[in-house]
Amino acid sequence: MPSLTRAEARTRAALLTVDALAVDLDLDRDDRTFGSHTTLRFTCHEPGASTFADLRPETLHRATLNGRALDPASLADGRLPLPDLAAENVLEVEATMAYGHDGQGLHRATDPADDEDYVYGHLFLDAAPRVFACIDQPDLKAPYTVTVRAPRHWSVVGNGAARQVEPGRWQLATTQPLATYFVTVCAGPWVSVTGEHDGIPLGLHARASLAGPLREQADHMLATTRACLDHYHRLFGIRYPFGEYHQVFVPEFNAGAMENPGCVTFRDTYVFRGAATPDQVLERDNTIAHEMAHMWFGDLVTMRWWDDLWLNESFAEYMAYRTSAEALGAPETWVEFGIVRKLWGYAAERSPSTHPVAGSPAPDALSALQNFDGISYAKGAAVLRQLIAHIGDEAFVAGVTEYLRSHVFGNGELSEFLDAMGAAAGRSLEGWADAWLRTAGADRLALGRDGTLTRTAPDGVTDRPHTLDVAAFEGEREVLRVGVVLTEPRAAVDGVAAVGEGVVLVPNAGDLTWGEVVLDDTTLALLPRRLAEVPDPLARTVVWTSLVGGMHRAEVDPRLLLDVVERAWPLEDDASLLSRVGLVVTGSVVPVFLPPQERPAALARVAAAADVLAERAAGIPGAAGDAVAVLAARIWARSGSDLDRLRAWVSGDGLPAVLAGDDDFRWLVLRRLAALGALTDAELAAAEEADRSLAGRLAAMGVRASRPTAEAKAWAWERLRDDAELSNYGALELARGFWVGAGPEVLRPWVSEVGDLLAHLGERMGEDALARVAAALHPRGVVEEASLEASTALLARDDLSPGVHRALLDEDHVLREALGSRRRFG
Known part of the structure; x- marks a missing residue:
């Protein structure tokens, strides 16, 4: 199916002005299809010209242009020809559309906790024609008037303020001009918490089975929303322009959130079912602030x-x-x-x-x-x-x-x-x-012990001015901090040459600029015993980021990074550093950059570091101690191999009190047991029965796929290939679990099969969802030269979409980085 080109968009934009759309959706049919009726009014600046509308129905029942019937058979490749246009035009289209299960179009999901269905619109990037007839490009904005028929026990939220005009019939207020990809309707038996701020009605909505967590967390989320609204009003002097402000936490959402004006959609994992650490709350707050910023950047303009x-x-x-x-x-x-x-x-x-x-x-x-x-x-x-x-x-x-x-x-x-x-x-x-803005690549910034700060630019990149600072730390003391404006390839920094050999030097210590930092050899050697003493969390962030980047560039031995994790990470205070560094070491450093024979001992060292962190948590009072205990337990659950402890944790024994009854944590432990080949069918069945939620059903798929047997991998592969009803989240869980647990001898037969599976999935999954599955399915889970050959062949295929190809190219690069690291460091 052709994708709209920039040239075509320019031609249509010069020819047309879209004046208004009225969209009527009937969601009270069956669980596979819905009705769509569109009235699209537009002006043509060259009467007599022709163009096309965008439409991808299951069945096109009727289309008229200015009262003249259009031949349904003329619809081809998602384009409905519009011949002989008048100056003022009315296009009417009646169609049956198919619900999506890939997180695009009008997505429909069933919550197994209560068997209730939920529908939400995600029309990004080009999915609007799967919901209604339109002129689908970002520069032809128009006001929308939407009406919805839904089951009587459902409620409806959308871009315009919604009111129920009769049982099961909802009318949404006409919107300000919107790009097609911002239009949404969210319908289902939502549980809602409402409020108001500065004359703006506010709403939070989630699945009924999340009622408890939503209500517990609503005050915090509404306070965040109010503070962000006030801040943007002060900063820009432009009031929020889209009426009501709703935030809907929807199931099986591909991204983190989507900035639909007046009705922002979020993945519903942001409504935390279990313990939430400060970094998770901070991430959610930041996402709320991010999507609200879009109301001005992206939505208004x-x-x-x-x-x-x-x-x-x-x-x-x-x-x-x-x-x-x-x-x-x-x-x-x-x-x-x-x-x-x-x-x-x-x-x-x-x-x-x-x-x-x-x-x-x-x-x-x-x-x-x-x-x-x-x-x-x-x-x-x-x-x-x-x-x-x-x-x-x-x-x-x-x-x-x-x-x-x-x-x-x-x-x-x-x-x-x-x-x-x-x-x-x-x-x-x-x-x-x-x-x-117009040149790619990151400069590399290095600070020598003689005080010379150097900038190495990528080939062909115009020199970039950097405003940054450099700092030196001796134990817990900051002994030097110098601001620098770097406009040349090198500059002398006063005071650096006078610091001692036992000092940690950090260029870009305040993380003010964009440039990959290269640490000097003396600093690298000091990090295992000195990094935890550095008092500035931003400087520690720069160091951790430099270590990870250096590992990927085959300049830092992954074993050094593991040394720093073992000695410095358990003494870290910042929740984001604790969480992300732990995830990087268990998800990348050990399974990708270390050879298989070294992984068990490396994971044992990580688990021991997590135990040290847990001991620290016991001495920290209150919520702060609970948060550290959760972070320690999560990393231990990803790295530990004590089967007795893992099984005890599944049963709820020996857990930090804050994790009691935490279903998501239990699934994390079960996944580790599965990867170790220690999870029985009975234990898995019992876990599924204990957690009948949507999250539990998805987690169980990933756990089954993580088992280290040929039978488990065959089951996962066949489910991916053959289950036409598999959702985007189900596919992603299976893909993420596939390369886990088993050794190369079990996984090798599948390495060369990835391309055929992705091509097959492309027949039923949209680009956005499939690109994520493709990244998880790339065979970098088997770090061998044969995998690189298979990856090269994968990239040479001509039956994979651009987004999937891009995802595979990025994973291919990581595989090459891992092989390069192995060649250098053994």
């Missing part, structure tokens, strides 16, 4: 085409972290940014798929999906911090505000943004944009 995606995501990313620090009183959010988001972004920069922050080619809509990555998010946000260092915060805010005001309810692009920022700054920003 939308990029004209997908190559300016950064105008949406980079700004929302930066604004969310800034807001978390300033409005939510959480400066530790920048630690999370460094150890989670920047790690993601630096990995994307190392990959062959790297691209510029702005203006990355998006010749068609589907190719744009490849750029929703750590560059558009994390690097873009870091670049905005550098822009503020370059022009000052006052000019930055003034420029942003002018850009928003001058494009309200419209579309913008890079050149217009730069004009607004340049006017506010009183100078041209074209050179800055060339260096930071």
